[in-house]
Amino acid sequence: MSQQSTIFPLKVSDLTVRKRGKTILSKINLTLNQSGFTVVMGPNGSGKTTLLRVMHGLERPRQGSVEWSVSTEDARSRQAFVFQTPVMMRRSVLDNVAYPLILRKQSRAQARQSARHWVETVGLADNLNLDAKMLSGGERQKLAIARGLIESPDVLFLDEPTTNLDGRSIREIEAIIAAANSEGTKVIMTTHDIGQAKRLASEVVFLNRGEICEHRPAADFFDRPESPAAKAYLRGDIVE
Template identity: 50%
Template sequence: MVKQPMSVTLQDVVLKRRGTRILGPVNLKLEDKGFTIVLGPNGAGKTSLLKVLHGVERLSGGSVRWSVTPVQAREAQAYVFQKPIMLRRSVRQNLAFPLQLLKVRRSEIALRVSDWAGRIGLADALDRPATLLSGGEQQKLALARALIRDPQVLFLDEPCANLDGRSTREIETLLHTSFDAGTRIIMTTHDLGQARRLASDVIFLLNGTVREQADAPSFFAAQRSDEARAFLNGDIIE
């Protein structure tokens, strides 16, 4: 099946919790290709923006429109949380689970599980409980469990937070490979070095609003706002 291009448009999006505005108003368009990095200080609304795009937050106002039907958009997406969620099952069963939901044939599941276990260095740990893996191993497993479905769009919320350099490098390699294979990636990070390494374009958020959106070379070369300039300089911004 040929995949349809999946761009998304946010129009006047507002998100409130208990009367407090968390996000918005946001007007934003993301094309069907790219590696988008979402930057901003703590509390800027980065995670909320990902959840709004993924359709797991109830909007207080505005709209999120994908260029495909809501069902197609939902089925073509995957989301990896900052703290990986492990099923209380083996590595093998964690990898197989999303394919079982899609009713993939057992023989195909076995092949894809074996392939992805090898890619993340867990080929010898398929029968180990996933909850006993190290933090880096759990994050790689969570990423593989998302990518094994071959999603068109992948959302990542600080996937390398609190990981060592080796685990971070391994995850970035997986992301590069998936991006090169055609996966659209939208990711938050506090690591500016990582943002420079991965981003094709950047969204800078502050106080729930988009202050800048630009291709990565332009953003890192010359910021349009004082707030983005201060953020990149490591200054405290409010």
């Protein structure tokens, strides 16, 4: 194969996103490497979801650029994105997970075999043949993560994957994501859960009002936040 070993580094340069006259992201400059676990934090409305969507190519920047080390098209095919509320297709759990491989023209038998592995890995083996629309919120997140990982992406984007889940589901999902990351998948994740960010992040990007306030190794960020907004956020103050 002539494929490059990684689509990283990702270089976001002078990125500005506007919607309906409002500036959502402003002059973002950010370089992310293949290694590590990047957590994007910041108050509601600070632009976290938008940043992930632009990096993945779901939204176009008004100004500036998002560049991978390979063409945008190649890069896109090596990324998976798990939405905050994943869409379940009206078919079995197994076929939901197999779907990305079917789209890539793998045989149904091969796709299902691989899907079976991922369904088991994320702990949904008991629900293999269940209509995916019957799954609980936590189970849907696990399915969506399996559906992302089945493509062996270079990067898995996760937008608040554990909001509203109970402790056990959070722990299980964190373990799945951490395992994928330690096997080489870059993870870029948003979360409001400070404890979760401390458990998982190797680096933190902190956004406030559409601007990057900090981009630092996680340990530094949590021990010595520098920006007033991050300090307040970590203290639990209301950041406006």
